[in-house]
Amino acid sequence: xxxxxxxxxxxxxxxSHYRMPSYAEIMDITGLRSKDSxxxxxxxxxxxxxxxxxRRGRIxxxxxxxxxxxxxxxxxxxxxxxxxxxxxxxxxxxYLIKDRDSSYLLRxxxxxxxxxxxxxxxxxxxxxxxxxxxxxIVIAEVDGGWTMKYLRMKKGQPYLEPAxxxxxxxxxxxxxxxxxxxxxxxRKYT
Amino acid sequence: xxxxxxxxxxxxxxxSHYRMPSYAEIMDITGLRSKDSxxxxxxxxxxxxxxxxxRRGRIxxxxxxxxxxxxxxxxxxxxxxxxxxxxxxxxxxxYLIKDRDSSYLLRxxxxxxxxxxxxxxxxxxxxxxxxxxxxxIVIAEVDGGWTMKYLRMKKGQPYLEPAxxxxxxxxxxxxxxxxxxxxxxxRKYT
DNA sequence: TTGTCTGGCGAACGTTCGTTCGCTATACTT
DNA sequence: AAGTATAGCGAACGAACGTTCGCCAGACAA
Numbered sequence: 001x002x003x004x005x006x007x008x009x010x011x012x013x014x015x016s017h018y019r020m021p022s023y024a025e026i027m028d029i030t031g032l033r034s035k036d037s038x039x040x041x042x043x044x045x046x047x048x049x050x051x052x053x054x055r056r057g058r059i060x061x062x063x064x065x066x067x068x069x070x071x072x073x074x075x076x077x078x079x080x081x082x083x084x085x086x087x088x089x090x091x092x093x094x095y096l097i098k099d100r101d102s103s104y105l106l107r108x109x110x111x112x113x114x115x116x117x118x119x120x121x122x123x124x125x126x127x128x129x130x131x132x133x134x135x136x137i138v139i140a141e142v143d144g145g146w147t148m149k150y151l152r153m154k155k156g157q158p159y160l161e162p163a164x165x166x167x168x169x170x171x172x173x174x175x176x177x178x179x180x181x182x183x184x185x186x187r188k189y190t
Numbered sequence: 191x192x193x194x195x196x197x198x199x200x201x202x203x204x205x206s207h208y209r210m211p212s213y214a215e216i217m218d219i220t221g222l223r224s225k226d227s228x229x230x231x232x233x234x235x236x237x238x239x240x241x242x243x244x245r246r247g248r249i250x251x252x253x254x255x256x257x258x259x260x261x262x263x264x265x266x267x268x269x270x271x272x273x274x275x276x277x278x279x280x281x282x283x284x285y286l287i288k289d290r291d292s293s294y295l296l297r298x299x300x301x302x303x304x305x306x307x308x309x310x311x312x313x314x315x316x317x318x319x320x321x322x323x324x325x326x327i328v329i330a331e332v333d334g335g336w337t338m339k340y341l342r343m344k345k346g347q348p349y350l351e352p353a354x355x356x357x358x359x360x361x362x363x364x365x366x367x368x369x370x371x372x373x374x375x376x377r378k379y380t
Numbered sequence: 381t382t383g384t385c386t387g388g389c390g391a392a393c394g395t396t397c398g399t400t401c402g403c404t405a406t407a408c409t410t
Numbered sequence: 411a412a413g414t415a416t417a418g419c420g421a422a423c424g425a426a427c428g429t430t431c432g433c434c435a436g437a438c439a440a
Contacts, residue, residue, distance in 0.1 A: 212426075212428085213427075213428065213429095214426080225429085226429085226430080228428095229429065232428095246428080247427080247428045248427085
């Protein structure tokens with residue numbers, strides 16, 4: 001059993017238990033029969049940067065739950081080379097969400113934003129805000145209903161523009177209030 | 191200081207330290223001066239479902255680092271009601287990535303998949319696989335180059351179809367191998 | 381006013397923690 | 411063959427852990 005294999009088992013424990021295992025638990029996980037073996041294993045993993053220890057000796061993951069490799073570019077137009085070297089790793093949650101308390105997800109219905117790459121069934125990450133810059137995609141309440149559109153300006157007045165030629169821009173007549181700004185889009189294929 | 195405020199402090203600790211605080215650390219965080227106060231606080235939070243304890247009394251978060259609220263539907267076509275009631279919360283990482291070790295991200299270049307809602311700059315989540323079902327979006331090596339397209343079949347032979355009328359389908363002549371299946375798409379507006 | 385309930389306090393308890401020690405077996409070098 | 415380094419073992423250690431206890435002050439109801 002290699003150290004790396006054991007490290008994977010430890011991280012699997014972290015993912016399923018939301019905490020790192022104790023040395024006694026690592027004994028169960030790895031099959032080692034003494035805490036000193038675990039102590040030395042942890043020492044090796046820690047020396048090589050695969051784990052950390054806090055001030056009290058308890059172990060911590062170096063990379064966060066949820067990190068994923070970024071491998072490279074894929075040329076969606078003309079085939080190009082995607083090298084098999086990992087460029088970087090990121091945590092999707094941290095990448096997408098800046099302020100967790102003021103952010104929420106909305107599931108998209110309809111196709112009025114399809115030319116912006118937002119289609120039915122997508123999740124959009126909305127961050128609460130009562131104003132936005134021109135050109136941003138906003139969630140807004142207009143004339144009594146909620147909608148998601150590009151925010152545009154004409155003669156100093158805001159209006160909402162869909163990303164689909166089949167729909168017309170919305171010029172608020174009665175009321176208009178921005179509720180949130182769309183910060184990201186997430187789609188999952190099942 | 192309300193219990194909920196203290197719970198937020200505890201979860202903030204978890205987010206920044208990748209582990210839950212000990213009772214002594216909760217004393218520092220909250221300003222409480224006895225471990226029994228913490229013990230009772232934890233008891234209340236646990237009773238109300240805001241925390242869990244494991245077998246040994248150590249506390250765990252009920253909701254994972256990175257969970258975010260799903261608020262409702264947004265009708266992208268015609269404005270409809272998006273109620274302000276939180277329907278559910280999910281962790282984006284877990285939502286998007288099934289098998290972390292065989293998954294990676296690729297940044298999209300080009301516009302050949304724009305009608306599928308995948309545009310330049312998007313990150314796609316690719317899961318390594320050497321075969322796929324018809325209709326899935328795949329990363330494939332064809333005639334010496336890499337590309338991302340819909341997998342289609344004609345007369346038992348696979349070919350690749352873009353989601354953009356400006357591009358032509360690719361019929362492999364020399365070599366063809368599926369490298370990965372696209373499981374999700376992530377876009378961030380900056 | 382009196383009784384009851386709750387949250388917080390300081391002190392003490394037994395358990396589990398990470399760590400260290402002496403030892404053995406194996407692998408590799410000289 | 412002899413010497414060195416490494417991984418693993420069982421046992422023991424002090425420190426930190428969650429828990430429990432008796433007590434007190436404030437809030438609220440009877």
